[in-house]
Amino acid sequence: MTAAAAQELDERCFLSAQSMPSLKVSEHYQVVKLLGEGSYGKVMLAVHRKRGTPMALKFFPRRTTSLTSFLREYNLSLSYCTHPSLTRALGIFFSTPSYYVFAQQAGLYGDLYSVIVSEIGVDEECVQRVMSQLSGAVTHLHSLGFVHRDIKPENIFLCDSSCRWVKLGDFGLARAIGSTVRAVWYESPFCTPEVEPAKAAEKEMERRVCEGTEEEMEDIWVTVEPCIDSWALGVLVFCLLTGCFPWEESTHDDRGFCRYKEWFDHEAGKEEKISDGEWTAEEDSYTTLKENHRDNPRPSQFEGLSPLVMTLLKELLNPQPKLRGSPEEILSYLGGPWLMETEREEMRKAEEAENEARKIRQGGGVAEELVREGRGER
Incomplete structure (x- = not known):
């Protein structure tokens, strides 16, 4: 399974390398703001100019990023991140003179x-x-x-x-x-x-x-x-x-x-x-x-x-x-x-509930005795 997954990912990378277009970002996207950056590059919030779709564009500097590593991350995110709590690529990837770029779902509330x-x-x-x-x-x-x-x-x-x-x-x-x-x-x-x-x-x-x-x-x-x-x-x-x-x-x-x-x-x-x-x-x-x-x-x-x-x-x-x-x-x-604080609070609530239950049981016993007395029962 794992060997097959690795081989399949390599094949996807090979095929996508044959079809990666070159684009000018400003012609197709309106860049709104920076969402994050790190050693990998940066992520920008952008809106597709024709469709109006918001997305995150992840920029990888070409001088420090190999095409293989870029395509591996893109294809992994696109094809395998199908769980709702995994960030998925959107099927858009391209290059500019300075960057490799792919689009992914945007986390609009930070990290x-x-x-x-x-x-x-x-x-x-x-x-x-x-x-x-x-x-x-x-x-x-x-x-x-x-x-x-x-x-x-x-x-x-x-x-x-x-x-x-x-x-x-x-x-x-x-x-x-x-x-x-x-x-x-x-x-x-x-x-x-x-x-x-x-x-x-x-x-x-x-x-x-x-x-x-x-x-x-x-x-x-x-x-x-x-x-x-x-x-x-x-x-x-x-x-x-x-x-x-x-x-x-x-x-x-x-x-x-x-x-x-x-x-x-x-x-x-x-x-x-x-x-x-x-x-x-x-x-x-x-x-x-x-x-x-x-x-x-x-x-x-x-x-x-x-x-x-x-x-x-x-x-x-x-x-x-x-x-x-x-x-x-x-x-x-x-x-x-x-947390210990939560455990102590739960224990306190449990004790209170048990005390209330005990009172109800005791009160019920007294009430039953009064009813029997009222009926003249011995």
């Missing part, structure tokens, strides 16, 4: 990063709503044989101001599952821990350059797997709930990540004891985590999160890529409290 309040995050209901959509979108992309590889708030676009409809976009780094790519380290909490060796290699290369050593280093290669996206979704959940990142880098010399890994390893050890029969109680991961909080207190950056979402994060943020949970697992954690 997810713009609505995250620093050190506060986003409303919990909104977080679950966003993650539900992204879970479906990423699962869909994986089912077609591709991994996004660059999930972050800046690449999630808003179709309304309350995040009721979001779209994952920017497929420039997307690759087929099972393909081999050069490991690249970048300073970000979204970067998976399994590519940490690439960081050491980069530093060694910098040292050799400074010393004038001409000896080359072999590249480190990794296989593209869906667990890359799972890690990014886990970091995104934390970011949305807290307005912070859980760590700066997922490396052994980052204190935040090291605290998390120590906590994670301790929790994993408990679950191994359960599975080996050393504990007789039938406990799931959620119950174990909740009841043993005193024995293994979570890292300080996770203090405000409920046991329910911590269980989810343990699935998505497993340091071992082969044991990492899938994006689809997010769906089974929806509806419950993801």
Whole structure:
């Protein structure tokens, strides 16, 4: 499936390369404003002059963009991004003397990063709503044989101001599952821990350059797997709930990540004891985590999160890529409290409801006794 998907995408790129027109943007489109820009180029909101259709035009500088990479992103977005929460190309692509350009659906309300309040995050209901959509979108992309590889708030676009409809976009780094790519380290909490060796290699290369050593280093290669996206979704959940990142880098010399890994390893050890029969109680991961909080207190950056979402994060943020949970697992954690404050409020409401029910039951018993007395019953 995955090999076939990669081959099919290559064929689409080959065919589209034969028919790419050259256009002058101003003759066909009225450019309204800049929607975003980055290392890839820029995205402009534009209106088709004849049809009046609004769209986003994505501009890739020809001097820094290969035709192959441009066509790969365009065709992937056009042919495979059929989920409602994936940004889809509109079938319009062309070149200018300075740019390669394709048209895509426009996110008129900015990106997810713009609505995250620093050190506060986003409303919990909104977080679950966003993650539900992204879970479906990423699962869909994986089912077609591709991994996004660059999930972050800046690449999630808003179709309304309350995040009721979001779209994952920017497929420039997307690759087929099972393909081999050069490991690249970048300073970000979204970067998976399994590519940490690439960081050491980069530093060694910098040292050799400074010393004038001409000896080359072999590249480190990794296989593209869906667990890359799972890690990014886990970091995104934390970011949305807290307005912070859980760590700066997922490396052994980052204190935040090291605290998390120590906590994670301790929790994993408990679950191994359960599975080996050393504990007789039938406990799931959620119950174990909740009841043993005193024995293994979570890292300080996770203090405000409920046991329910911590269980989810343990699935998505497993340091071992082969044991990492899938994006689809997010769906089974929806509806419950993801913040301790919400959990306490739900417990308070449940207690109030139980007290009211008890009063009603007790009141009903008294009323029945009075009725029997009125009838002369003994």
